[in-house]
Amino acid sequence: xxxxxxxxxxxxxxxxxxxxxxxxxALITMVEPHPGHEYAYNRWYEDDHYYAGAMAMPWMFxxxxxxxxxxxQDLRYPEKSAVAQPVGAGxxxxxxxITEGRYDEHMRWTVGINRRLNRDGRVHQERTHxxxxxxxxxxxxxxxxxxxxxxxHALDHPYxxxxxxxxxxxSPQARGELLExxxxxxxxxxxxxxxxxxxxxxxxxxxxxxxxxYVKQVEGVGTRLTLLWFLERDPREVWADHFTGLDTDLARAxxxxxxxxxxFIPTVPGTDRYVDELRRREA
Numbered sequence: 001x002x003x004x005x006x007x008x009x010x011x012x013x014x015x016x017x018x019x020x021x022x023x024x025x026a027l028i029t030m031v032e033p034h035p036g037h038e039y040a041y042n043r044w045y046e047d048d049h050y051y052a053g054a055m056a057m058p059w060m061f062x063x064x065x066x067x068x069x070x071x072x073q074d075l076r077y078p079e080k081s082a083v084a085q086p087v088g089a090g091x092x093x094x095x096x097x098i099t100e101g102r103y104d105e106h107m108r109w110t111v112g113i114n115r116r117l118n119r120d121g122r123v124h125q126e127r128t129h130x131x132x133x134x135x136x137x138x139x140x141x142x143x144x145x146x147x148x149x150x151x152x153h154a155l156d157h158p159y160x161x162x163x164x165x166x167x168x169x170x171s172p173q174a175r176g177e178l179l180e181x182x183x184x185x186x187x188x189x190x191x192x193x194x195x196x197x198x199x200x201x202x203x204x205x206x207x208x209x210x211x212x213x214y215v216k217q218v219e220g221v222g223t224r225l226t227l228l229w230f231l232e233r234d235p236r237e238v239w240a241d242h243f244t245g246l247d248t249d250l251a252r253a254x255x256x257x258x259x260x261x262x263x264f265i266p267t268v269p270g271t272d273r274y275v276d277e278l279r280r281r282e283a
Contacts, residue, residue: 013058017101021061021152022137024100026202027054028226029132030090030164030262037126038275044124045092046270053117054094057109059102062155066093066162066264069277075239076262078247082219083131083166083260090130091278093164093264095228097155103134103205111208131166131260133218135202135226139183142198143191151200154230159197161231162264163243169256172222175203178255179225186249194242195233202226223256235263 033041045065055063068076073088081087098106117123140151149157167182169175179201187199203225204218235243247258267274 013105017105018099019102020100022100023062023097023152023154023200024137025098025103025106025205026135026137026200027060027096027098027133028093028135028164028202028228030084030093030130031132032089032091032128032130033278034126034128035279037124038278039272041124041127042092042272042275045094046267048122049117049124050094052122053113054096057106057113059099059106060096061099062152063094063096064155065267065269066095067091067267067274067278068093068262068264069274070280071277072235072263072265075235075243076260077244078258078260081260082168084262087260087262089128090262092267093162093262095155095162097152098134100137103136107134107208132207133204133226134207135204137200138179138203138225139201140198141183141187141191141201143194143196148197151198154198154200154228157230158266159230160233160265161235162266163196163227163229163231163235164260164262164264165227165229165246165258166260167225167227167250167256167258168220169223169225170254174255175223175225181253181255182225182227186253190242190246190249195231195238196229196242197232198230200228200230202228224259234265239263 054060068091073091076087079087084090169178182201204221206221207218243261246261250256250258
């Protein structure tokens with residue numbers, strides 16, 4: 001784009017390059033508002049940042065926010081997690097799809113807009129990024145074959161819950177074997193007749209060197225896989241029967257370690273619903 005931001009530049013940018021609907025990339029970010037700032041954080045994110053800092057950007061075509069109330073936080077495992085310390089940290093999760101093949105263009109825009117948001121005082125500082133990474137899509141496994149929503153619908157379809165699972169392979173060389181085992185064996189078996197309609201599998205990519213200083217560099221870039229399970233029922237109703245033992249599956253296969261299994265429910269946009277349930281009330 002020209003320095004004067006002439007409108008014609010937008011037409012030029014739109015006239016070439018990929019513009020499919022496949023979620024080739026994703027931003028997955030789990031954040032912990034600081035104690036006492038939960039309402040302020042939620043209002044900032046709902047009213048401003050979700051739009052100005054995400055959905056208004058080029059090539060980011062779908063998004064959804066999720067929340068873990070204190071009872072959902074209590075279901076997380078393993079207790080010693082390489083992702084969240086303590087394992088209950090990160091009560092808000094935001095997920096966004098980015099058009100396949102447009103990662104570089106989107107990244108340059110997001111760096112620029114975040115610099116501007118900081119300069120304009122539109123960034124809420126009382127929060128900690130527990131797990132924030134851009135990802136490349138590796139696979140989607142469906143429970144019902146060709147029936148039902150596809151992965152590009154997943155953030156718009158009214159799913160009742162989501163489970164974030166983060167896995168580390170034993171080595172960079174072993175990640176391909178882990179992915180194939182997940183895609184061909186573990187995920188189809190777990191999905192069969194269960195409450196999840198699909199699982200999307202992503203691998204993280206490094207953040208740019210000129211990222212915002214409050215976002216730490218991505219860990220496990222060479223070994224990690226991030227899974228999103230989209231549920232048709234509240235995760236609390238199905239947890240014991242369907243989502244315990246994911247770490248045992250992996251340990252038996254000898255292909256790596258589960259670093260986090262965390263359930264969420266969708267937020268209600270434009271409201272403060274669930275904010276008063278993030279922390280356990282002291283007796």
